[in-house]
Amino acid sequence: MTNRATRTPSERIGPDVLTAAREILDDEGPDGFTVRAIAQRANVAPMAIYNHFDGVNGVLEALWIEGFEKFLDALTFETGDSDDDLLRTAVAYRSFALENRGLYTVMFMHRFRGFQPSIAAAQLAAQTYQTLVDSVGRCQQNGLFANTAASDAAQVIWSACHGYVSLELLGINFAADRDATYQLLLTTLRDGFR
Amino acid sequence: MTNRATRTPSERIGPDVLTAAREILDDEGPDGFTVRAIAQRANVAPMAIYNHFDGVNGVLEALWIEGFEKFLDALTFETGDSDDDLLRTAVAYRSFALENRGLYTVMFMHRFRGFQPSIAAAQLAAQTYQTLVDSVGRCQQNGLFANTAASDAAQVIWSACHGYVSLELLGINFAADRDATYQLLLTTLRDGFR
DNA sequence: GACAAGTATAGAACAATGTTCTACAGTTGT
DNA sequence: ACAACTGTAGAACATTGTTCTATACTTGTC
Numbered sequence: 001m002t003n004r005a006t007r008t009p010s011e012r013i014g015p016d017v018l019t020a021a022r023e024i025l026d027d028e029g030p031d032g033f034t035v036r037a038i039a040q041r042a043n044v045a046p047m048a049i050y051n052h053f054d055g056v057n058g059v060l061e062a063l064w065i066e067g068f069e070k071f072l073d074a075l076t077f078e079t080g081d082s083d084d085d086l087l088r089t090a091v092a093y094r095s096f097a098l099e100n101r102g103l104y105t106v107m108f109m110h111r112f113r114g115f116q117p118s119i120a121a122a123q124l125a126a127q128t129y130q131t132l133v134d135s136v137g138r139c140q141q142n143g144l145f146a147n148t149a150a151s152d153a154a155q156v157i158w159s160a161c162h163g164y165v166s167l168e169l170l171g172i173n174f175a176a177d178r179d180a181t182y183q184l185l186l187t188t189l190r191d192g193f194r
Numbered sequence: 195m196t197n198r199a200t201r202t203p204s205e206r207i208g209p210d211v212l213t214a215a216r217e218i219l220d221d222e223g224p225d226g227f228t229v230r231a232i233a234q235r236a237n238v239a240p241m242a243i244y245n246h247f248d249g250v251n252g253v254l255e256a257l258w259i260e261g262f263e264k265f266l267d268a269l270t271f272e273t274g275d276s277d278d279d280l281l282r283t284a285v286a287y288r289s290f291a292l293e294n295r296g297l298y299t300v301m302f303m304h305r306f307r308g309f310q311p312s313i314a315a316a317q318l319a320a321q322t323y324q325t326l327v328d329s330v331g332r333c334q335q336n337g338l339f340a341n342t343a344a345s346d347a348a349q350v351i352w353s354a355c356h357g358y359v360s361l362e363l364l365g366i367n368f369a370a371d372r373d374a375t376y377q378l379l380l381t382t383l384r385d386g387f388r
Numbered sequence: 389g390a391c392a393a394g395t396a397t398a399g400a401a402c403a404a405t406g407t408t409c410t411a412c413a414g415t416t417g418t
Numbered sequence: 419a420c421a422a423c424t425g426t427a428g429a430a431c432a433t434t435g436t437t438c439t440a441t442a443c444t445t446g447t448c
Contacts (some may be wrong), residue, residue: 029305031293035434037381040349043399045397046435047396047398048397050412050436050437056434095357105305108361109303110303111299111303111437112303113225114435148378155358155367155375156354158377159357160357161357163358166357173349174320179348181350184350188386190348191385192382192385192387193382194385226409228405229407239426241425241426244406245424250406250407308406324412390432390448391446392447393445395443395444396442398440398441400437400438400440401437401438402435402437402438402440404434405433405434406432407430407431407432408431409431411419413424414425414426416424416445417422418420418442
C-alpha cells in the first residue's frame with residue numbers, strides 16, 4: 001500500500017525496488033513480477049521504476065548483475081586443497097540456487113518477455129564459468145581431469161549441477177533424498193573423471 | 195492474415211492451432227506466444243483458441259501432453275542390449291530437445307504466466323521418468339549401477355542431460371564442440387557409475 | 389528560516405495482451 | 419430446402435508495460 005503523504009528518499013528507492021523484486025520472484029515466481037506489484041511491495045510509485053531503472057528490463061538487468069556477483073562470490077574457494085575447493089564449489093552451487101530461487105530463475109531459467117542481458121552482463125556470466133574452469137585447471141595439477149580439457153570438464157560439471165537444481169526448482173525432481181542424490185551426482189562425476 | 199470469406203473446418207482447427215503454436219515457440223520463443231499471433235499463423239479466428247482449447251493455457255496443456263508423448267516415444271529403446279539402450283536414450287534426449295525447442299521449453303524450462311499442467315499431464319512427465327528408471331534397472335542386471343537405487347541413478351542421468359541441453363538452448367553452453375562435450379558428459383557418467 | 393531546484397508522487401492515458409460476449413454467416417446433416 | 423451447428427469478426431473489459439503531466443514533498447543554499 002503506497003502511503004500518499006510520505007515520500008521515499010532517492011537513495012533508498014534503488015535498493016528497495018531490487019529487494020521487492022527479488023522477494024516477489026522468490027515468493028511467486030515470474031507470474032507476480034509486474035511493475036505495479038514491485039512498486040507496491042517496495043512502497044514506491046510505479047514511476048520510480050522508470051526513473052531509477054530502465055523499466056522492468058532494467059530491474060531484470062540489475063538483478064542479473066547482482067545475482068552473478070553474489071554467485072561468483074559464493075562459488076569461489078581457494079583453500080589450497082584444489083580438489084576440495086571444487087567439491088565445495090559444486091555444493092555451494094546448489095545452495096545458492098535453493099536460497100536465491102528468484103535470482104537463479106532470472107539468471108538461468110526463465111525467458112522474461114523482451115529481456116536480454118547487456119553485453120557487460122553476459123560477460124559476468126562468462127566470468128563465472130571461467131572461475132569454474134580455473135578451479136578445474138588447478139585440480140589437473142593433482143592428476144584429476146588428466147585426459148580432458150579443463151573447459152570441457154567444467155562445462156560437464158556445470159551442466160550436471162544446473163540440471164539437478166533446475167529440475168528441483170521446477171518441482172520435478174523425483175529423488176527421495178535430494179541432498180543425498182546430489183551427493184551421488186557429484187561423486188559419480190568425480191569417479192567418472194578419474 | 196485471416197481470410198474473411200473462408201472458414202476453417204472444425205477438425206482442422208485443433209491441429210492447425212497446435213502446429214502454429216509449436217512453430218512460434220520454435221522460431222521466436224515464449225515472447226511471441228500470444229493468442230492473436232497463434233490464431234493469425236494458424237489462419238484461424240482468435241476465438242477458435244477458446245472454443246477448441248481452454249485459452250492459452252489449454253494450448254500449453256495440449257503442447258505439454260503432445261511433447262511428453264513424443265518424448266517418451268523418442269526415448270524408448272529395447273533392443274536387448276540394455277547398456278546400449280540407455281546410451282541411445284541419453285543421445286536421443288538431446289536430439290529431441292534440439293529438434294523440438296518449443297516443446298522442450300514448455301516441458302522443462304519456461305514458466306508460462308498462469309499455466310500449471312493438470313494432474314494427468316504431470317503424470318505423463320512422471321511416466322517418462324519411470325521409463326528412464328526402468329532402463330537403468332535393466333542395466334543393473336549386467337552389473338552397471340550395482341551400488342545405487344535405479345531411481346537415484348536415473349535422476350542423476352536425467353539431471354545431467356537436462357542441464358546440458360537447457361544451457362545449450364539458453365545459449366550459454368561454452369563448449370567448443372558441443373556434440374563431443376555431450377559425449378564426454380555421458381561417458382563420464384557411465385565410468386562414474388561403474 | 390526562506391527560497392529555489394530537484395525529484396518522488398498520483399493519476400490519466402496509450403498500446404498490447406488475455407478473455408468474454410454478441411451478432412452474423414458459412415457448413416453440414418437431415 | 420431448411421434447421422442446427424459452429425467458425426468468424428468485432429466490440430468490449432481487465433491487466434500489463436510505458437509515457438506524460440501536474441502536484442507537492444525534500445533538500446541544498448543563501
